[in-house]
Amino acid sequence: MSRRDDDLDDEIRQHLRMAAEDRGEESARREFGNVALIKEVTREMWGWTSLERFAQDLRYAFRGMRRSPAFTLTAVLSLALGIGANTAIFTLIDALLLRSLPVHDPQRLIQVIIYQNGKPSDSFSYPVVRALADQKELFSALAGFSGARFNIGSADSVERTPGAWVSGEYYQMLGLQPVLGRLIAPADDKAGATPVAVITDDYWRRRFARDPHVVGRTILIENVPVTLVGVSPPGFSGANVGEVAEITLPLSSNTQLFPEMTGRLTAGPQWLRILARPRPGLSMCRRESAHATPDTQSAAHVYSGRDTRLHRLDPSSQSIPAPAADPDGVGRDGVAHRLRQRGESTARSRASPAARNRDSPSRRRVPRTRDPTIADRKCAARVHRGDGRLCFRRVHK
């Protein structure tokens, strides 16, 4: 009831009172008519009734909902789920497809995937990361990393902070410049190097109030003193989409922070994702020449760089020449053959001429496959048989 409604009530009461004085209450009431109706018609003259009526409808709706709670619950739940699911999906799509990593030239970043026993995996061991990072003629930069949680602070005020282990080339690969101090460099990721850490701009603001003297400060991480060397640029919060890493440490610091878990840095555990920048001009599917990498993953492999394949190294494989009778190499590796059988001949013919041009005998030392599907982005989806095959996936399509 508004003030105005009270006034109208008073006014009508006044009218009835005066009429009753003249003619008696009974006849005054009869003469006046339907009080509620008159009030309503009068109220309409105020000119804001559509809004008021909307409020009434709203109140009526709420009363109705209270009367049938089961219906209300169903409706509210389905609306909540519908809206929530859409929001969640959009957030994901936004993060995965629409946003780019806030790094230098994100379109040129690729993720390295390995096929083992026909299954794709994006996890690699530390020595493999090291070995791949050394393939300078293939990648201008390559780095491995993994999300982690660190206990930061002294024993009485430990805060669990999301962070990441990164290899020394991480920031260089992303092409980031520090806003303060310096970022983790390859020299930090060497056995025995002093543990250092880089924090994000956001963490610097929240925990250190943008204190410019934060560089050089020592903080306790897992009860080990670690020197803060720099602050990463604003907007960057880790290379894992949707996962914030507020503090990054070089992988080699595992030795100091977790002495009991140095096994992480051996060839066994495969726990690092790899992002890389291919050399300009290196297509996703160059398929000649081979590079032997040292004894790294599960067994020894020959990394066939341009072929983007890893071959299990058996003593003979390095010396096996591609058979002259089968220049396309179809016979050596059944993949292309099987693909053709499944009606993928178009893909093959597309890649043929270029590959043939490069078929100089001197390069024919390694088994080659005619697996043109590596050429396109769908390689991860299409090629599912090659064992130990390295594939690249564009980080941003």
Next chain:
Amino acid sequence: MLKREPYRNRIELLQGTLDLLILQTLQWGPQHGYSISQAIRANSGDVLQVDTGSLYPALHRLERKRWIAAKWEVSENRQRTKTYRLTHAGKKQLLSEHSRWKRLVEAMAGALNPRSKQA
């Protein structure tokens, strides 16, 4: 939203004349709603009985058009009473409604009784 129009037709039928009657009644000083209806009834020799369902909407409409102004007072027996008075704009409106009414009456008379005009 529902469109309700119970009394509207009746108000619209009376509208022109009722406005004029109210403004005319208030010419002689501020009055309550009830006394306005009584005055109209008395002055018309009990012919015109203003329905309260038309009177109050009309009063509020005229108030909104600022032709009349309302004022709350507390009477001697401590009850709130609302009185209406004519505003300056209301006086102007009264004059124009007067002349309009006169034209209407003449036109009606002419239309209903063409011969008397010729005579």
